[in-house]
Amino acid sequence: MVLAAVMNISGYTAIFYPAVASFFIGILYVIVSCKVPKRFAVLIFGIVPCAYFFASGLIEGVIGSIGVILLSFIAEAILGKERPDAAKITVSGLVYTLYMSIIGMAENFLFTDKYCNDALAHGIDGTIVEQMRQMYGMKWLWAVVIAATALCTFIGIAIGKAIMKKHLRKAGLV
Amino acid sequence: MTLDVRTYIVMIVLSAACSSLNTDILVEIGIMTAITLLQLISAKGSFMPKLLICYVLMLLTQFVLFPVMPQTVVSLLSLPVVNIRSFFPTIMCIVLLYRNTKVSQMTATFTRMHVPKGVTITLAVAVRYIPALKEEWLHIREAMKMRTVSAGVRDPFRRMCRRLECQLVPLFVSAINTSDELSAAAVTRGIDDPTAPTCRNYKPLGLRDYTVLFITAIVTAFCVWREYGGAA
Amino acid sequence: MLELQSVSFGYGEDMEKAPEIRGIDMSVKKGECILLCGTSGCGKSTILKTINGIIPNLISGRLDGSVFIDGKSTDNVPMYELAAKVSSVFQNPKTQFFNTDAESEITYGLENRGMPVDVINERLEMTVSELKIESLRYKSMFEMSGGEKQRIAFASAYISDNDIIVLDEPSANLDPEAIDEIWAVVAKMKENGRTIIIAEHRLYYLEGVADAVLYIAGGEIRKRYDAVDFFSMTDDERKELGLRKLHKNDIKITTELPLHTEKPILTMNGITLAYKKHIVQNNLGFEAYHGEIIGIVGSNGAGKTTLLRALAGLCKPKKGVIKYNGKALSARQLRRLCGLVMQDVNYQLFSDSVRNEILLENSGMDEQTLPSILCETGLSGLEDRHPQSLSDGQKQRLAIAAAYTSGRKILLLDEPTSGLDYRSMLLVGKLLKKLSEKGVISIVVTHDTEFIESVCGRIFRLEKQ
Incomplete structure (x- = not known):
């Protein structure tokens, strides 16, 4: 929430919200996937964004939330039932955070006009909406966002693993 | 007055839908008033004056201050103020759910709804852990204040890494210990018993639930109509 | 009632590592209160975990020997069935409650078992009045002190009709006033004929409650004492065993400021x-x-x-x-x-x-x-x-x-x-x-x-x- 507020300060930073958030999700992802070997852990992780998408619009929202569930299921399946190894966690985490870069940004890039008009109608300042219209007009930027998110997830997972190895495993906690 | 978990969940989802659909500030104020009234007649602690003041401040900022503020300030503040404001109804509904639902009630209702046990247990523990997390975070912050953890590290990037590490490590350690201890406590109290649990607090949906659900549905339908059909 | 036959356990799969406990034989009669004492890491908690089923259900490792409850081995008994026979209270009051209100917390175990609501309510009334926790009944768990939380944990063990109650250092995080309160609960449980197995560092409050004391060292039962003999041990003897004081006493230290010629720092x-x-x-x-x-x-x-x-x-x-x-x-x-x-x-x-x-x-x-x-x-x-x-x-x-x-x-x-x-x-x-x-x-x-x-x-x- 706090993070979302900070990242929303201007139209330019909002676009990198998925990347920054996925960094922290990446760290958490390692701990959750190692420590909670029970099934459904990732699914529960996915419930909140799923509900968010579901609520955020009618048809787009429903498609979005189905997408999140689908991604969570795939991520869950990659982890498998047994205690996952390092590679599996990374791949699964990368799949999982796709929801932010692909689904979360889909409306912004695919329906830029509608998105911007909605923002305007909600009372967001005109200059910012123009910024956004320009920015989301550049479709190649979407690829950049997806790549940046994947990279940040990767770094997050790497840090998570480092903490795992340096501390938690050494202390015999996992 | 306390409503059923299911009613609150529907309210949360629909209020979020309304927030994103509705662009008329008067409708939003109407929704907020209705939720505030509901909070006032709900269990103690549901009504949070600070949150309401926050909302009113944001409202004032947007409609009174923005027109007179310099453009740069407006473009800086516009996104966060508007976005957070329009999600306030949902935040208020979440507060309602949190303050009015007992964990045992939630578990029982979910079990009735045939939600898999694994999901229910993990959710119950997670809900239970949130307040503890805040307390732990404060303890760690204090412990860090007492020691200059980044002493001798010049490079600002490495300083940041060190601080992050010092904050995360005790948090993870305590989270892991807590989850171990909680699951030990859970299994010794028969949480994995396959027989359907009973719940002293379980009640089927009552008249008040249906009333609130009905009102919520009408408001949502109104918002949908405004956005997609009719006059627009 | 309860019997352990040459129970051994070691954490992890590594056969080389010394086991945590070995060759534990003990038998407990119904209504007895057994105190397990010894230094930290002597294995007393591990013994308790084999009784309440956390070993091997939650913690895996190398387990040998068997635990018998009412003459039946608990080897392949699922955890939830064991939970209907053995109740446990752990040492950390913060991490053993799931509900935010005391009443739901006390009845949680019974609800999981699917007991009819009116039976639960009846028992709740009984438990609340017998343990004298009326004042805590409607309190939020988060507003309670550690001692109060621990009393609720005891109440949720008490409300079940489980004959065996396992207490793992219940006083570890408590102050003396709270210990007096849990003492009363333990005494009440005993009066009701429950079988109590308790592992503790702080021993003084159990004088008069415990029937027998097992001294554990290095993962083995070294000696079995009758309570009377144990609590009449001299101070030197118990220090030799590395145990905490056996009797309650007041502090004899002065509150007087020392006479100093220099200035206070x-x-x-x-x-x-x-x-x-x-x-x-x-x-x-x-x-x-x-x-x-x-x-x-x-x-x-x-x-x-x-x-x-x-x-x-x-x-x-x-x-x-x-x-x-x-x-x-x-x-x-x-x-x-x-x-x-x-x-x-x-x-x-x-x-x-x-x-x-x-x-x-x-x-x-x-x-x-x-x-x-x-x-x-x-x-x-x-x-x-x-x-x-x-x-x-x-x-x-x-x-x-x-x-x-x-x-x-x-x-x-x-x-x-x-x-x-x-x-x-x-x-x-x-x-x-x-x-x-x-x-x-x-x-x-x-x-x-x-x-x-x-x-x-x-x-x-x-x-x-």
Whole structure:
């Protein structure tokens, strides 16, 4: 929430919200996937964004939330039932955070006009909406966002693993 | 007055839908008033004056201050103020759910709804852990204040890494210990018993639930109509 | 009723590693109360875990031998069936409740079992009145003190008709008043004919409740005592066994200020302390001299921890100043002058090894000093271990060592010994005395009368205002 507020300060930073958030999700992802070997852990992780998408619009929202569930299921399946190894966690985490870069940004890039008009109608300042219209007009930027998110997830997972190895495993906690 | 978990969940989802659909500030104020009234007649602690003041401040900022503020300030503040404001109804509904639902009630209702046990247990523990997390975070912050953890590290990037590490490590350690201890406590109290649990607090949906659900549905339908059909 | 036949258990799959417990044989008759005692890590908790089924259901490892309840082996009994026979109370009051209100918490186990609601309600009434917890009944779990939470945990064990109740150091995090309260509950359980197995460090409150005492060392039962023989042991004998005191007694330490010719180093004058806007102490005066070890005692809510936090610079006193060598200090300066050992020491260990923990604030320390510090704190040979893998007593001493080596002149300790066994407590005491010779002032908030008597030069009593 706090993070979302900070990242929303201007139209330019909002676009990198998925990347920054996925960094922290990446760290958490390692701990959750190692420590909670029970099934459904990732699914529960996915419930909140799923509900968010579901609520955020009618048809787009429903498609979005189905997408999140689908991604969570795939991520869950990659982890498998047994205690996952390092590679599996990374791949699964990368799949999982796709929801932010692909689904979360889909409306912004695919329906830029509608998105911007909605923002305007909600009372967001005109200059910012123009910024956004320009920015989301550049479709190649979407690829950049997806790549940046994947990279940040990767770094997050790497840090998570480092903490795992340096501390938690050494202390015999996992 | 306390409503059923299911009613609150529907309210949360629909209020979020309304927030994103509705662009008329008067409708939003109407929704907020209705939720505030509901909070006032709900269990103690549901009504949070600070949150309401926050909302009113944001409202004032947007409609009174923005027109007179310099453009740069407006473009800086516009996104966060508007976005957070329009999600306030949902935040208020979440507060309602949190303050009015007992964990045992939630578990029982979910079990009735045939939600898999694994999901229910993990959710119950997670809900239970949130307040503890805040307390732990404060303890760690204090412990860090007492020691200059980044002493001798010049490079600002490495300083940041060190601080992050010092904050995360005790948090993870305590989270892991807590989850171990909680699951030990859970299994010794028969949480994995396959027989359907009973719940002293379980009640089927009552008249008040249906009333609130009905009102919520009408408001949502109104918002949908405004956005997609009719006059627009 | 309950029987263990040559039970052995070792954590992990590694056959080379010495098992945690071996060849445990014990049989408990219905209605008996058995106390397991011994030093930390002797295996008493592990024995309890094999009884309540946490081993092997939650913790896997190499388990041999069998546990029999009512003549039936529990080998392949699912956890939930065992949960309907054995109730457990654990040591950490914070991590054994799931509900936010007391009533739901007490009845949680019965609800999981699918017991009809009216039966549950009936039992709830009975439990509440028999355990005299009417005042807690409608309270939120988060507003309760540790002792109150623990009483609710006892109540949820009591409400089930389970004959066997397993208590794993239920007093570890509690103050003496709360211990008196749980004593009453244990006594009531016994009166009801429940079979109680309890592992404890603090023994004095169990005098008159326990029927037999098993002394555990190195994972084996070394001796079985009758309660009468055990509690009439001389002080020297029980110290030899590394056990905490067996009888309740009052502190005989002076509150008088020592006669000093030199000036006090630390002084506080006219201090007013508040906890969450609520004033706990008014116009408090306090002084400490070179190398003193002072115990701060007093009832709950008298502001002991608040005083400690004010000294540590973590909260500002409402009124008054804290002076060191006659100079008033800001909160920030206080934080650099004082080292704080928190009640839960886990929050303040940040590094990946004991060595790095000590070097955290002074990376420039020379090679020679470290071994001598490790030696003084009794941590030699552990320098590569992860701090979180140490025992509680070792963690305490590491936190003290880290504070001292970074040049802190005043050590503040909050309940350092509540969960420690006799030897670990003595080691902490010894370390404080050594530092005292070097002029370090130690201020200890504690309920532990045994610890106070062994180290403190004087006590400072805070009364509730």
